[in-house]
Amino acid sequence: MKVIDKIALVLIIIGAINWGLIGFFGFNLVDSIFGSMSIISRIIYALVGISGLWGIKLLFDK
Numbered sequence: 001m002k003v004i005d006k007i008a009l010v011l012i013i014i015g016a017i018n019w020g021l022i023g024f025f026g027f028n029l030v031d032s033i034f035g036s037m038s039i040i041s042r043i044i045y046a047l048v049g050i051s052g053l054w055g056i057k058l059l060f061d062k
Contacts, residue, residue: 005058008051015048 001009021027034040 004054005061008054008058011048011051012055015052018048 018029021029028036030041030044031037034044
């Protein structure tokens with residue numbers, strides 16, 4: 001597995017954990033740490049979104 005694949009996978013996991021916390025407890029960890037829709041939060045959300053798209057590629061790798 002390439003380094004970029006591992007980074008994408010870690011970001012996908014972070015995003016999944018955050019969404020799980022939102023769904024189960026109504027608690028947004030990213031917003032709690034970095035502030036609601038701060039520049040850093042938006043960058044994290046963008047990176048997680050890009051990683052999710054990269055994850056589609058990981059489904060089809062052999």
